[in-house]
Amino acid sequence: MEKSFLKVLQGYQSFREKYALGDTSVMQYLSHYGQQPKIMVVACCDSRVDPALILQCDPGDLFVVRNVANIIPPYEIDEAHHGTSAALEFGVRFLEVNHLILLGHSQCGGIQALLNSQNTNNNDFITNWVSLIKTPICDLNDTDSCAKQALNQSYQNCLTFPWIKDKVIQKKLFIHLWFFDIKTGQIFTYSNVGEEYLPLDSNEQSI
Ligand SMILES: [Zn+2]
Incomplete structure (x- = not known):
């Protein structure tokens, strides 16, 4: 075997x-x-970025949805099949999680696909999926800073969901933008004070 x-x-x-x-x-x-998880994570499919393993969680701790490049799509009510939006609805409205972690990472193949989006002929779904993120303003060779910008776009998309925005305003839901560096295993968290990613510590605040 x-x-x-x-x-x-x-x-x-x-x-x-x-x-x-x-x-x-x-x-x-x-x-x-x-299940009564209090934390939801939106992570990439990348095999190196498993939220439960990185955060050393047990069954029942995390409600997780993973997709290529950990993208939150905008709120769209139509006939399409919105898998990530359905997971968000389940986690936020019905399980009533208190924390929503958007977990981006370094060396992301999905973000690389976004930056190479002129090559639209070599896949069926990936280019169209990652086009949900507007091409970041960054060096096309700097995938990591593009991934960080993509996280901020996903955060903005979160707020287009009325039941997410309401809970954020009421301080019933806290959104965290985290960026995982594969090489060092370190997490950086977005601080809107300096609009930068800083090493995660135990005093973590939501944005
Ligand atoms: Zn990825």
């Missing part, structure tokens, strides 16, 4: 032992009482 596939089978066994075996397991509890 392939080594990588064997690894996931072994991981599954470890998961069951740690979280699911016995009458007092975490999974038994979550099954009985349901």
Whole structure:
């Protein structure tokens, strides 16, 4: 068997032992009482940026949606199939999370696709999806600063959802813009005081 596939089978066994075996397991509890996560994360599909792993969370802690380049689309009521918007609605309106973390990252292939968007013929969906982000004003070789600008655009799009905007105004929902550096494993958080990304510390404030 392939080594990588064997690894996931072994991981599954470890998961069951740690979280699911016995009458007092975490999974038994979550099954009985349901999920009540207080934090929602919008992250990229990138295999190096797993929110639960980076933040060392347990089952039930995070409500997560992942898409290419961690994009929040604008609020649009139409006949299209809005997967990320549906997840936002579930998390914010029905689970009533208190924190919404938009987790961008360095070396993002989705952002790179946005910057190479003149090559529209080599994919079916990616170029159109990332075009939700207006091309950032940045050096086309500086993917990371473009990714940070994209996070700010996603934040603006968040506020086009009326039930997100209302909760932000009422201080029932706090939005955080985080940028994860793959090489160092460090998170930087957007501060609207200096309009810059600063290392995350335990005094983290929402924007
Ligand atoms: Zn990415």
